[in-house]
Amino acid sequence: MVLDFKKFPQLLTDRLILRNIENTDVALIHKLRSDETVNAFVGRDNSSTLEKAKDYILKIQNLIQKNECIYWVINLKENKDLMGCVCLWNFDPENEIVEIGYEMLSEFQGKGIMGEALKKVIEYAFEEMKAKIITAFPSSDNNSSVAMLKKLNFEFEENKYNNTHEKVKNLVTFTLRNPHTLKAI
Numbered sequence: 640m641v642l643d644f645k646k647f648p649q650l651l652t653d654r655l656i657l658r659n660i661e662n663t664d665v666a667l668i669h670k671l672r673s674d675e676t677v678n679a680f681v682g683r684d685n686s687s688t689l690e691k692a693k694d695y696i697l698k699i700q701n702l703i704q705k706n707e708c709i710y711w712v713i714n715l716k717e718n719k720d721l722m723g724c725v726c727l728w729n730f731d732p733e734n735e736i737v738e739i740g741y742e743m744l745s746e747f748q749g750k751g752i753m754g755e756a757l758k759k760v761i762e763y764a765f766e767e768m769k770a771k772i773i774t775a776f777p778s779s780d781n782n783s784s785v786a787m788l789k790k791l792n793f794e795f796e797e798n799k800y801n802n803t804h805e806k807v808k809n810l811v812t813f814t815l816r817n818p819h820t821l822k823a824i
Contacts, residue, residue: 655752739760
């Protein structure tokens, strides 16, 4: 699996730019990390402050520098304001497994934005990183997230894989296998 994010891979879709997180994103990161609806599904408390948002951005930038995660901010091509984010992390290079995580501000949910972003990130994970399996660990209570994963051909799994989430209620495991790898077998 290829884990080298020194040259950050900006991704483009028809409507979206998936870009590197910037220090100027602090107010919107704070807003995202304060969103009660989002937090309920990711097991996070609602105690975000601007200072905590700055610290979070620095943490993410450091993880990217160390090739321990890749984190994209999602915004429309005509507006640089963050609407949500997608990350690949929790890498298991030996088994070529990567976890995908995502969250979106409530006002942008239900518009197909996250599905469009995830398709591009999945393409990146399989084609550029050469991952064999992508895992996702949503709450089963998050019907929209589960439906989106199923629409993207993720399959429910009994196996917990590399799940490290402890605070998410009713956590379930979904996986997507690289179709190019399956053809080679």
